[in-house]
Amino acid sequence: MPIESTNPTTGTVVDTFESDSGTDRDDRLERASDTFEGWRETSIEHRQQLLSAAADVLREGRDDYAELMSREMGKPIGQARDEVEKCAWVCDYYAEHAAEFLADEVVAGEPNARTLVTYQPLGPILAIMPWNFPFWQVFRFAAPNLAAGNVGLLKHASNVPGCARAIEAVFREAGFPAGAFQSLLIGSDEVDEVIADDRIAGVTLTGSDGAGRSVAETAGSELKKTVLELGGSDPFVVLEDAPMEHTVETAVQARLINSGQSCIAAKRFIVVDDVYDEFLDRFVEAMDGQVVGDPMDDATDVGPQARADLMDDLHEQVEATLEAGGECRLGGEPMDREGAFYPPTVLTDIPADSPADSEELFGPVASVFRVPDEAAAIEQANDTRFGLGASVWTADLARGERVARQFESGLAFVNELVKSDPRLPFGGVKDSGYGRELARDGVREFVNAKTIWVQREAGEETIQVE
CATH class of the missing domain: 3.40.309.10 (Aldehyde Dehydrogenase; Chain A, domain 2)
Structure with a gap:
């Protein structure tokens, strides 16, 4: 079934895309799962280098990406350019800080043991994203999760399919593996089935509180981690x-x-x-x-x-x-x-x-x-x-x-308007959701914070691991 993006300024069709069939969807899920097995073993330094390359791609294509946003959902062009630059910033931020945020942490324990926490990726993460900041909402999810060793699948809003495909292309052009970040052009009625798929390890949603409740219910029944950034007043x-x-x-x-x-x-x-x-x-x-x-x-x-x-x-x-x-x-x-x-x-x-x-x-x-x-x-x-x-x-x-x-x-x-900043945790309470995006908190949402205990015999020196 074709998906049309319509210019809200003129009512004219911007572009038409073919939605993913059931086979297409399954292929993308399988590709994500396969890619994760290699991506999780990729060094954090390499992941950071690719994020830096993604920032370069964004800045080089800033005007084109901004115009695409303005055509598909009506964002004023100056704000659209700023949005692209902010996406490049979040890529640069994690390119600089991800290794620090994900480094093993040695914690105090028994005197004859080395005890530490290590942060390991979970797998393919489904991101359900809205149309209002069609690039920024995606990149503030994608940058920390790709840095952490997860792979991403994007279910974007139905009125910005061009933005969804363009974002996928940004990561491909930057050198990420083909299955590291993919877009699913599917209907909302297919989301529950994707969440329930065994290949999906977690779900993040930015949207209405109604959508958040629905996603949380489905993910909860599958015992899958969720982060919800919902509405506000x-x-x-x-x-x-x-x-x-x-x-x-x-x-x-x-x-x-x-x-x-x-x-x-x-x-x-x-x-x-x-x-x-x-x-x-x-x-x-x-x-x-x-x-x-x-x-x-x-x-x-x-x-x-x-x-x-x-x-x-x-x-x-x-x-x-x-x-x-x-x-x-x-x-x-x-x-x-x-x-x-x-x-x-x-x-x-x-x-x-x-x-x-x-x-x-x-x-x-x-x-x-x-x-x-x-x-x-x-x-x-x-x-x-x-x-x-x-x-x-x-x-x-x-x-x-x-x-x-x-x-x-x-x-x-x-004395400042409320805004998101890659350096600071972002998220709400009450019906505005739970979990945090951005900063150190954001990169640690979809990881396994694994405790490791290495016991030594009495008299042995404490194990040191560089």
């Missing part, structure tokens, strides 16, 4: 001493990055009463000044939503919030133009349990809440089933860190 807390100009400028960026389609975008703006009116006035004005347009134009700040049905879902959430008693200060209607364009939107006076209060709004819609003080702001920030990221804005950095420690989230930032 990140609070952006503005205290009375916040540096207002910088706070507003960053608030707009934090809400509208990737046209609002980001798990870690700021979605709930929680502002103390003393500065609420000033923040709201400035925020609405700044949001209104953003350029909505063709993502291939460098002047564009906000491109289309990735698919028309996703825009329709977002608008239904906005309408339901307004019908419940919320107020719309800006935007609130699909734009009257070709393509899936939704404008920057600001909602206030949001009723409890309305969609803008309790659900994730995956698009350029900001929910602004008024609270009396810091304590109420923290309570409001934590009053959600999600727990991915959070930020607080204040002139008092000690106060900011104290507040950050009280957020129920996997990530907490003071």
